[in-house]
Amino acid sequence: MTDKLRAKLINAGRVLVDEGQGDYVWGHISVRLPNEPNRFLMKPGCIGIEEMTDDNIITVDIEGDKVSGDWPRHNEVFIHSEVLRARPDVNCVIHTHPEHAVAFSSLGRELQPMSNDGTMFSAGVPIFSETTDLIVNQERGKAVARTLGDKGALILRNHGIVTAGSTIEHAVFLAIKLEKACRIQMLAEQAGGPKLFVKEEELAAKRSRTNRGDSQGNAFSYLVRRSYLRCGCEVPQEYQATLENFDSTGYKGGKG
Ligand SMILES: [Zn+2]
Structure with missing residues (x-):
């Protein structure tokens, strides 16, 4: 169980860097341990987020203290511990x-629903x-968790x-969609500013259609597959493009 979780965490790191979320050795991801909800696995400090291995992932408790692992703990661990403490429904924090998201944050503007990605965050x-x-x-970790509230991104x-x-x-x-939403909005801002938006009456339906659980799983599998194929590595069985691995639970036959 933990082995599978560790493997998925390692793959998540690869995918995040491929998608422009890497910042050398900064940035981190954590996942709650299913049988010990007050503990979580986390990327250690000093290495890139795509460099996680079975051996360097650390285990941290809900107070933010490292309980196992040789590598150092990020000093921003409290983002993870306090969001996981405040949100029993959350199991992974990035x-x-x-x-683009950092640049966008300096503009003092709100994200607007001008793309599929922007619409996802229109709540x-x-x-x-x-x-x-x-x-x-x-x-400060508690303050971040308070500001996040019941939302998925901040x-x-x-x-x-x-x-x-x-x-x-x-x-x-x-994480990937938020960065893309910021990038697309900045493109539109640079081209004179967006003038057309997703219709108000379409917002809620489009938001739920673009944020389905099956899409999240299928997109993750695709990104892991792409990462392995790009380096000429063999794609792990569970990420191969086979019908057995395809989650069709939310797919109703329409284009989406
Ligand atoms: Zn930071």
């Missing part, structure tokens, strides 16, 4: 510094602006993003 993305410094203690102004998902696939999906 904090990264993707360039609102909280902005944490209590500090632009790193989140290095419990108090922007740390002039710093980065936090996503919180029920699964690794979910949190990765939110």
Whole structure:
């Protein structure tokens, strides 16, 4: 069980870097241990998020203290411990510094539903602006968790993003889509500013259609597959493009 979770965490790191979420050795991902809900696996400090291995992943408790592993703990661990403490529905937390989202956060603008990706976040993305410094203690971690509320994604102004998902696939999906939504909006801003938006009456339906659980899993599998194929490596069986691996639970036959 833990082996599978570790393997998925390692693959998540590869996918995140492929999708522009890497920032050298900064940025991190954690996943709650299913049988010990007050403990979580986390990427260690000092290495890139795509460099996680079975041997360097550390285990941390809900107070933010490392309980096992040789590698150092990120000093922003409190983003993870406090979001996981506040949100029993969340099992995976990601904090990264993707360039477009960070640039967008400096504009003081709200994300707008001008793309599929922007529409996904049209229920609102909280902005944490209590500090632009790193989140290095419990108090600040709790403040981030409070600002996140019941949402899946948050922007740390002039710093980065936090996503919180029920699964690794979910949190990765939110991180990638939030960065893409910011990138597309900035493209439109640079081209004179967006003039047309998703219709108000279409927002709710489109939001749920673009954020389905089966899409999250299928997108994650595709991204893992692409990562292995690009380096000429053999794709792990569970990520191969076979009908057995395809989650069609939310697919109703329409284009989506
Ligand atoms: Zn940070």
